[in-house]
Amino acid sequence: MNRTTHDSETLANRQQILKREAHLRRFGYDSPAAIEFVLAQASPLEGSVLEIGTGKGRFLVGLARHSAAITTVDIAVEDQQCARLNARYAGVEEKIRFVVQDATRLPWPDRTFDAVVTMNAMHHILHFHQVLEEMLRVVKPGGKVVMADFSPRGFQILARAHRAEGKTHPHEHYDFRELQRSLRKRGLATWLRKGCNQEVLVARLPASPV
Template identity: 35%
Template structure:
């Protein structure tokens, strides 16, 4: 499904099958639609727990003064803001997002909070990152990998721009281990999430897509194998909230 030269290939957009060439535009439409209320919806949908998931990601990143960090699909800038403080004036954080609406919301929000000096904003596609080889000490992608058409290409691109010894952290919805939790989570995702989307953003369809995209994302072991296949070493993952979310970590050899 991932041959580079076949323009007629199809991929998943939630539960729909679409031409690969269409997926990026369809994902863009979703995030243009939800950008302004994205943070509010995250708080509502996760009861605020997404903040704890992100805090754990920061702790595991090992980022320190003077580091150069890339926050892919950085959206509204939660991780970027924390990294900006950690790397200090000698370091740099690049907030990258393929979606102009999300990038603008993130930039405005960070500027409002006085974060500016060591942060750059770049509109970029995770599959073809516009940065030099061996450039970053750490890369994070939080709740973004499932929206990428060719995850293998994105992982290879991330590996390329990491310094040897650099770390990739992938925070993403995953597969709960407990069947009862899984059933409850399905009910919540396909009933409450679109309903909240309708009430808060007047857009049930975008949130239905987000729920479906979570189900189509590789499970914990599959993503671990994909990271190893891309060339990452010492790949491990931590399940959070019963496996509803997993944090994968890999090192560039």
């Protein structure tokens, strides 16, 4: 149990996150289980890790339990503010560097990170193929790229959950098998897994540069 005293903003943010998770659970999506599933496929995550698409920081907080040093980028300032509060609530804020940035142009030199990961952000990103090139550019030789998004069934659940609120959701669906084929052709070792309404593609770069 978390016994730290939190300010009202941190607690209100936590309540919002729990409310959202409860809504999704009613439609069949278990957010904590999905995060654990993705982390299990991505592990081990050693060294420096870059996350693309911070969002409200759900996956980020899970990541922080597996990695010592995380940098996370998001194009939206407000989302990163929520994520920071979420990380503060979980007591992992100190491990994380928050950067507001469009991931189509990352501000780091080639081969900076040991792993680059993203969960449930791909369908929000208009030019994901451009982002993927950046992910591959900034990861070190022998490093790992992890891409996770909702499975087709996960997207159906999400659509129902949003319809119940009178909303629609962006749904730019990327074909994970196609992504896997193109990464294999470029010499990466890949694993594709499905579970907990997620698809997860893990790719490891060769030890010498691609």
